[in-house]
Amino acid sequence: MRLTLDGEVITDVEPIVGYLHRGIEKLAETRTYTQIIPLTDRLDYLASMTNNVAYCMAVEKLGGIKVPERAEYLRVIISEMIRISSHLMAIGSFLNDCGAFFTPLLYMWREREKILDMCDMISGQRLLYNFMRVGGLSQDVPAEFITSVKKFVAEMPRYIDEYNQLVKENEVFLARSKGVGILPKETAIAIGASGPVLRASGMKWDVRKMDPYSVYDRFDFEVPTGQNGDCYDRYWVRILEMTQSLRIMEQALAQLPAKGPICADVPQFFTLPAGEVYGYIEAPKGNLGFYIVSDGSIAPYRLHIYPPTLINITAFADMVKGWKVADLILTFGSMDVVLGEIDR
Amino acid sequence: MTLLDQFQLFLKAQGWPEWAYYTVPALAGIVVIIGVVLAAVIVYIWWERRFVARIQIRLGPNRCGPEGIFQPIATAVKILLKEDIVPANADKVLHFIAPIVVFVPILMIFAVVPFDRGAILVDLNVGIVYVIAISSISVIGIFTASWASGNKYSFISGLRSISQMVSYEIPVVLSIVGVVLMTGSFSMIKIVEAQTVPFILLQPLGFLLFFMGALAEMNRSPFDLLEADSEIVAGYHLEYSGMKFAMFYLGEYGMALAYSAVITTVFLSGWQGPFLPGVIWFLVKVMLVFSVIVWIRSMMPRMRVDQLMSFAWKAMLPMALINLLVIAVEVLVIPSLQWLMLIINFGLAAVLILLFSRIFTLGGGRVEV
Numbered sequence: 001m002r003l004t005l006d007g008e009v010i011t012d013v014e015p016i017v018g019y020l021h022r023g024i025e026k027l028a029e030t031r032t033y034t035q036i037i038p039l040t041d042r043l044d045y046l047a048s049m050t051n052n053v054a055y056c057m058a059v060e061k062l063g064g065i066k067v068p069e070r071a072e073y074l075r076v077i078i079s080e081m082i083r084i085s086s087h088l089m090a091i092g093s094f095l096n097d098c099g100a101f102f103t104p105l106l107y108m109w110r111e112r113e114k115i116l117d118m119c120d121m122i123s124g125q126r127l128l129y130n131f132m133r134v135g136g137l138s139q140d141v142p143a144e145f146i147t148s149v150k151k152f153v154a155e156m157p158r159y160i161d162e163y164n165q166l167v168k169e170n171e172v173f174l175a176r177s178k179g180v181g182i183l184p185k186e187t188a189i190a191i192g193a194s195g196p197v198l199r200a201s202g203m204k205w206d207v208r209k210m211d212p213y214s215v216y217d218r219f220d221f222e223v224p225t226g227q228n229g230d231c232y233d234r235y236w237v238r239i240l241e242m243t244q245s246l247r248i249m250e251q252a253l254a255q256l257p258a259k260g261p262i263c264a265d266v267p268q269f270f271t272l273p274a275g276e277v278y279g280y281i282e283a284p285k286g287n288l289g290f291y292i293v294s295d296g297s298i299a300p301y302r303l304h305i306y307p308p309t310l311i312n313i314t315a316f317a318d319m320v321k322g323w324k325v326a327d328l329i330l331t332f333g334s335m336d337v338v339l340g341e342i343d344r
Numbered sequence: 345m346t347l348l349d350q351f352q353l354f355l356k357a358q359g360w361p362e363w364a365y366y367t368v369p370a371l372a373g374i375v376v377i378i379g380v381v382l383a384a385v386i387v388y389i390w391w392e393r394r395f396v397a398r399i400q401i402r403l404g405p406n407r408c409g410p411e412g413i414f415q416p417i418a419t420a421v422k423i424l425l426k427e428d429i430v431p432a433n434a435d436k437v438l439h440f441i442a443p444i445v446v447f448v449p450i451l452m453i454f455a456v457v458p459f460d461r462g463a464i465l466v467d468l469n470v471g472i473v474y475v476i477a478i479s480s481i482s483v484i485g486i487f488t489a490s491w492a493s494g495n496k497y498s499f500i501s502g503l504r505s506i507s508q509m510v511s512y513e514i515p516v517v518l519s520i521v522g523v524v525l526m527t528g529s530f531s532m533i534k535i536v537e538a539q540t541v542p543f544i545l546l547q548p549l550g551f552l553l554f555f556m557g558a559l560a561e562m563n564r565s566p567f568d569l570l571e572a573d574s575e576i577v578a579g580y581h582l583e584y585s586g587m588k589f590a591m592f593y594l595g596e597y598g599m600a601l602a603y604s605a606v607i608t609t610v611f612l613s614g615w616q617g618p619f620l621p622g623v624i625w626f627l628v629k630v631m632l633v634f635s636v637i638v639w640i641r642s643m644m645p646r647m648r649v650d651q652l653m654s655f656a657w658k659a660m661l662p663m664a665l666i667n668l669l670v671i672a673v674e675v676l677v678i679p680s681l682q683w684l685m686l687i688i689n690f691g692l693a694a695v696l697i698l699l700f701s702r703i704f705t706l707g708g709g710r711v712e713v
Binding site: 005007008095098099100101102103106107110166167170172173175176324325326327329 | 396399400401402500503504565566568569572575576641642643644645646647648649650651
């Protein structure tokens, strides 16, 4: 990012992207549909489960593959878990950018650690899980996973209260974040923003509610929104979303079929009918879409990724012009940017 | 009579030549002070790291020696062994001088700090003025460092340092004047002896203003804009490594130690306290003040530069002036009724803080470009 400053005041911002470009979209064209899953891990590496889900759902949509019930519920539970983990990381690093010297971040890492442990339990990995498969999951979850998720869901509200006690009404934090880095509702819609960034601007839009995929239509949850679209609202919407995710997890755990297949009968090498498909889900950072063009072979002809962060960040220059350097850092932190997703 | 005077008399009685019984005690005192300060800084670094770790639900360094007490020494050795890098477009001479200019004044502050009854290097009759004057010199060092580095992040930090430190000097001085009015002397020893009741109780508002100003002066959170790591990387000491960086590092903690000592002396009745020897009381109080500083650091987000300035000029300065006025009237009208002063000043502090929290708001800050 190239900044032009007048003293402390920002007069121009020019984002320079491309330093993390790995050519994932091109690489995908030479890989089979199953081999692409680990590539999707490397998009938003703080929430790679939802990337897997989004990609698998796009492939399933084109192939007409029916995912077993148990796998759908487990996908929901795991996605919401990852959403909480991603939001914890987002809020923690946002507060760190605010200058809070790691304390909130470390408190949030305490809970994120539990989520990572649970992911380790099911997939053997802590960051890039490669857990989902086209048609379901790669393997069934162990019994202790369900127990520890239940424990986590029961404990988490208390920890969220703790975060609120720690920072929510801190005078300096309010002064720094309220009214700073405003993204107006109209601009947010115009650029096609999504996720907590859009909802903080006051737009009630969530793929899970508006275009329910998987089994999301069976759960009762709310879509929290902010009013002003400033840094504080983006922070607060994420906190509220964590509570809603916990609600979904609780219901999904109650409805989860105790037994059953976890993956549809999909061979390792399979072809999709020629055609195009766009599948999208509500990833932690927003509307994550996969656009697949198939020519009937075992690899996609073209794979395009619609990354929420890149879209959200397009209005960034307008949001920070005229503000101070410190506000730029804060606004950037509140957008929850993961560079793996901006440069695919 | 201070310990140094006694030492001088002792040497005189031993029949030492005249030049020796002036220079030897002074040099001995200086060596002792430097030794004590450096040792204290090492303990401080250890304490901060462990204490912050406790707040942040982690363990902190605990491998090196019992409870990790030798970790700062290991860190110091590591830093000293590093290569000393001078950037190509740095001003070589200023780049070399700046760390010294930052560090030396901090040691000089300790010359007038009474560690115990009589344990003071020089009992200057303008002690507190000397402290304020000397501590301001560090700003020049910091600005020199930022300018000489030839780095844009450092330079932003340098610009911030000048405005921040000069602004916060004023409420600091005004809150000290309140103490001086009650004491009737600038001497540090007189100030301690005047505190039958610690001044933190008699002048709560003055204490708070001084404490906040001191936080800004020593670049501690929430006023640590000079080295805001998320904004300007490390600020003025970005281009420093090795020994020179160690000087800044020691300087930062030395400054915290110096201000803790000054706060202890001026507001917490210095070495005075029941039962225990004075020096123990002094160290306990200094540690307490430092722990509060560390606590604030680990809990507070950073302020923005314009909020920082408006806080100094629009909130702290008027409060300091009102506080000074009230104390001046009290000293004139009811000089002996300390309990009445205590009640009035606590009331004043409560009213002013409530009032200013209503009428003074931070935030906003966008400029049309």
